[in-house]
Amino acid sequence: MDKTKKSMLSLKWEDGNLVILDQTKLPMETEYILLETVEDVWDAIFKLKVRGAPAIGIAAAYGLYISVRASKAQSFEEFYEELRNNEDYLASSRPTAVNLFWALKRMEKRALSSKEKNMGEIKEDLLQEAHNIRQEDEQMCKAIGENLLTLLKDEMTVLTHCNAGGLATAKYGTALAPVFLAKDKGWNIKVFADETRPLLQGARLTAWELMQYGIDVTLICDNMAAHVMSKGWIDAVITGCDRVAANGDAANKIGTYGLAVLAKAHDIPFYIAAPSSTIDIDTSDGEDIVIEERHGDEICCGFGRRTAPKGVKVYNPAFDVTPCHLITAIVTEKGILTPPYSEAIKEILLKQV
Known part of the structure; x- marks a missing residue:
């Protein structure tokens, strides 16, 4: 692709972390920032560092995984309560974009479908669901364009x-x-x-x-x-x-x-x-x-x-x-x-x- 045809990704999963293009810095600075905690993701959504309904949903999906990837829960019930609390927290970041709530509910549903698995497998399933949401959005956007x-x-x-x-x-x-x-x-x-x-x-x-x-x-x-x-x-x-x-x-x-x-x-x-x-x-x-x-x-x-x-x-x-x-x-x-x-x-x- 030549220099006049370059697109920038709004967010990406890189080396086990969520990385977003800080859109509050554009157009003067092109800066990618690392979001390491659920609080980082909430702040990025609220402050419009990541914005646009689909991107908000994708960020929230990864944010929910991030919120529980280090969970010490010993039972699914304990894990699920932790997940739901973080889901409610992320949902409070913006009220209008339905993709935010749609993505969080989809992640919750994936967790429930994996409840019989061990904790490591449930977490992996959640990460895969976030990847799926991102990949499907790319495909959906291309289809909308067509x-x-x-x-x-x-x-x-x-x-x-x-x-x-x-x-x-x-x-x-x-x-x-x-x-x-x-x-x-x-x-x-x-x-x-x-x-x-x-x-x-x-x-x-x-x-x-x-x-x-x-x-x-x-x-x-x-x-x-x-x-x-x-x-x-x-x-x-x-x-x-x-x-x-x-x-x-x-x-x-x-x-x-x-x-x-x-x-x-x-x-x-x-x-x-x-x-x-x-x-x-x-x-x-x-x-x-x-x-x-x-x-x-x-x-x-x-x-x-x-x-x-x-x-x-x-x-x-x-x-x-x-x-x-x-x-x-x-x-x-x-x-x-x-x-x-x-x-x-x-x-x-x-x-x-």
Whole structure:
């Protein structure tokens, strides 16, 4: 691969340890850090050192293994109690991304299925399950990209929000997967990237990641999207998501809902890229999705210095919910979902990958 086509892994298991790319340091520094304890993993998820729903789930899976790999439990019951306590602890790091809870429950289920084995074998099974989650995510992201490519053409320009590339997953990404795959097949798909206030994931991460791969990317402020659409420069909007409700409502980084409204107004297709693991059939609609609220300093002091008066009230939701009627299609690794989403989701979840 030449220097203009280089992708970075968001996390990896190396020499028996979880290593992540600290995304809070990008784009100025490329620093991999070692996470040795469950507290390290919780901190990395909470502080967005690792971020993106799929990557959060993968990190949590490894984190749960890390939490019990040195366990001295003599019985499965004792081991399971320890595992569950650490599962609850990791689940408290972020409330919105369903992959976090999905991955932790999957690890718990693997432990229960291995309960008749000795402690060493149970731990090995847990590590293998974390590896499986990571490997399956890579395969899922590639399949999502291939499915999305069927909705695009060479020379198109897409607009994206936040970061749903390889940095947010095991590899390829979700919303950006078709862009990377298009590049590999010789297509020229251009990207407009919202900076994504207040933490600038579009400016710091998406723009950096696309440039690393030699993809034509133009960075814009979030409030420029309507203007760019009005010029006829955007052929499709593609974003990732952190949770899809049973009716098709989708939670994603704050600002996504506004983009969907703008896309509708300009008759531009709006696609959600979603691994099936982000579909939460236990959440009936977007009203039931818990929206994480973060500290006001992310807005008031987000550029390295204070940009708002001290003491001002701040509302800082990390996500918003795009109603299903604004979504043209939800693209999963199992296929492309179109309205009515309630029925499409039931059908797609019955399919085997």
